[in-house]
Amino acid sequence: xxxxxxxxDVRRCVGCQTCTIACKQExxxxxxxxxxxxxxxxxxxxxxxxxxxxPMQCMHCAQPPCVPVxxxxxxxxxxxGIVWVHDDACVGCGYCAMACPYQARHLVHTGSGYFETxxxxxxxxxxxxxxxxMTKCTFCKERVDGGVGRGLRPGVDxxxxxxxxxxxxxxxxxxxxxxDPDSRxxxxxxxxxxxxxxxxxxTEPRVYYLAD
Amino acid sequence: xxxxxTARCRVMIPAQPQVLWxxxxxxxxxxxxxxxxxxVVAVLAAGFERSPGVTVASWVAPVLVMAGxxxxxxxxxxxxxxxRVLTRLRxxxxxxxxxxxxxxxxxxxxxxxxxxxxxxxxxxxxxxxxALAQGFIVRRARGVTAWDVPIVPVLFVLSALLSGGGxxxxxxxxxGRPLTPTTVGVGVALVxxxxxxxxRYLVWTSEDSFVRAVAPLRxxxxxxxxxxxxxxxxxxxxxxxxxxxxxxxxxxxxxxxxLIIGQAxxxxxxxxxxxxxxxxxxxxxxxxxRSS
Numbered sequence: 001x002x003x004x005x006x007x008x009d010v011r012r013c014v015g016c017q018t019c020t021i022a023c024k025q026e027x028x029x030x031x032x033x034x035x036x037x038x039x040x041x042x043x044x045x046x047x048x049x050x051x052x053x054x055p056m057q058c059m060h061c062a063q064p065p066c067v068p069v070x071x072x073x074x075x076x077x078x079x080x081g082i083v084w085v086h087d088d089a090c091v092g093c094g095y096c097a098m099a100c101p102y103q104a105r106h107l108v109h110t111g112s113g114y115f116e117t118x119x120x121x122x123x124x125x126x127x128x129x130x131x132x133x134m135t136k137c138t139f140c141k142e143r144v145d146g147g148v149g150r151g152l153r154p155g156v157d158x159x160x161x162x163x164x165x166x167x168x169x170x171x172x173x174x175x176x177x178x179x180d181p182d183s184r185x186x187x188x189x190x191x192x193x194x195x196x197x198x199x200x201x202x203t204e205p206r207v208y209y210l211a212d
Numbered sequence: 213x214x215x216x217x218t219a220r221c222r223v224m225i226p227a228q229p230q231v232l233w234x235x236x237x238x239x240x241x242x243x244x245x246x247x248x249x250x251x252v253v254a255v256l257a258a259g260f261e262r263s264p265g266v267t268v269a270s271w272v273a274p275v276l277v278m279a280g281x282x283x284x285x286x287x288x289x290x291x292x293x294x295x296r297v298l299t300r301l302r303x304x305x306x307x308x309x310x311x312x313x314x315x316x317x318x319x320x321x322x323x324x325x326x327x328x329x330x331x332x333x334x335x336x337x338x339x340x341x342x343a344l345a346q347g348f349i350v351r352r353a354r355g356v357t358a359w360d361v362p363i364v365p366v367l368f369v370l371s372a373l374l375s376g377g378g379x380x381x382x383x384x385x386x387x388g389r390p391l392t393p394t395t396v397g398v399g400v401a402l403v404x405x406x407x408x409x410x411x412r413y414l415v416w417t418s419e420d421s422f423v424r425a426v427a428p429l430r431x432x433x434x435x436x437x438x439x440x441x442x443x444x445x446x447x448x449x450x451x452x453x454x455x456x457x458x459x460x461x462x463x464x465x466x467x468x469x470x471l472i473i474g475q476a477x478x479x480x481x482x483x484x485x486x487x488x489x490x491x492x493x494x495x496x497x498x499x500x501x502r503s504s
Contacts, residue, residue, distance in 0.1 A: 043498060072297055089296060095306055098359070099355055103492065211494060
């Protein structure tokens with residue numbers, strides 16, 4: 001059984017936002033929407049202060065609170081664990097965003113671009129079906145599914161790997177099958193330093209963070 | 213200088229206000245609760261008989277409920293897909309709210325056309341469930357610290373009864389119909405009980421993010437409106453009405469208006485101001501410097 005997951009080594013992340021931009025480009029996201037971002041965090045109090053970067057995205061929880069609250073069934077979870085939104089079924093009520101503890105869902109209000117009129121690139125990658133509906137990270141399921149269909153290994157073969165993991169300049173983002181004990185992501189997730197965000201929420205995230 | 217390392221849970225991304233649910237959502241919760249509560253109070257006060265108060269509530273309460281639905285539909289990104297909201301009754305309280313609202317309106321309409329105690333009793337159950345469903349909608353918003361609290365559904369039911377009771381008081385006193393001391397006494401007890409529940413909610417947990425989120429509800433301005441005008445004064449006015457029946461009419465009318473204002477204000481503040489998204493935390497180690 002495949003169970004897609006991700007491991008993020010925050011010790012490696014330099015906060016360059018390459019993953020953010022790669023995601024926006026891959027999915028043709030409008031100007032005001034980013035399915036992932038890297039938070040620039042300063043923790044502690046002077047002089048005991050530390051700065052680190054925290055890549056944030058959908059956690060593709062095993063127990064996603066966003067799915068059962070959805071009144072239309074647009075929020076769905078696949079057997080391989082990917083949580084996604086069916087654009088054509090979403091009413092855009094925003095309830096899933098209220099249910100998500102990780103601030104990972106975004107309502108696309110308009111298809112606005114960066115300029116008064118869409119650039120040729122923006123026009124070519126426009127997604128009018130996403131206007132007025134909730135959107136989120138999909139673990140690049142089209143790339144993953146397409147790669148699997150061609151016999152590739154997501155997380156290993158670039159053409160089958162989510163763009164954020166592929167684009168990361170520091171190798172901080174690792175994607176793969178958590179149920180494959182030989183996969184790098186499974187080994188990282190098993191690292192004693194690996195943790196999930198806010199385990200007290202009981203959502204069982206499938207994005208693991210490695211921190212000191 | 214030496215260092216010691218301590219690993220503990222730290223806030224990486226602070227809480228921030230939710231922005232997706234605005235005044236239309238508030239209108240839905242306020243109008244839905246008001247309509248549902250008004251009908252319940254009117255029917256119960258009349259002992260399930262067809263009184264003038266029940267007739268007024270039967271005409272106005274469904275309109276309030278539907279107005280709430282219309283308001284919140286306008287906030288949705290794709291309102292034309294509204295009927296799809298009925299498709300996830302097994303898991304979503306938002307689906308259940310809409311279905312219960314439709315059932316409530318249908319039962320009240322049936323009672324207006326074919327007056328039956330059975331219709332009224334069923335409509336009271338539906339109205340109560342509507343208020344409960346609204347509470348559970350908020351309760352299941354796991355991403356909002358101040359909403360993800362077990363007592364919230366109870367608060368919404370009590371709020372519906374209070375605001376509905378306020379509307380009932382306004383109509384009854386406005387039309388010169390006297391209220392029995394028993395009715396007033398039960399109302400005072402209900403307001404007092406709701407006040408206790410509200411106070412319990414405000415101190416539900418000592419978790420820092422919750423305390424910060426509900427701080428605006430405890431601030432002086434909100435406390436004056438919610439605690440003072442919404443709970444305290446109506447109780448005092450109710451007791452005054454019991455003590456001096458001659459002036460009960462205007463006193464109870466004032467109490468009714470205050471109940472509506474207090475509950476509407478409380479819901480608006482709960483959704484718009486206390487609606488803070490959960491802060492993102494991570495357990496990390498931090499070196500602490502010590503002078504040698």
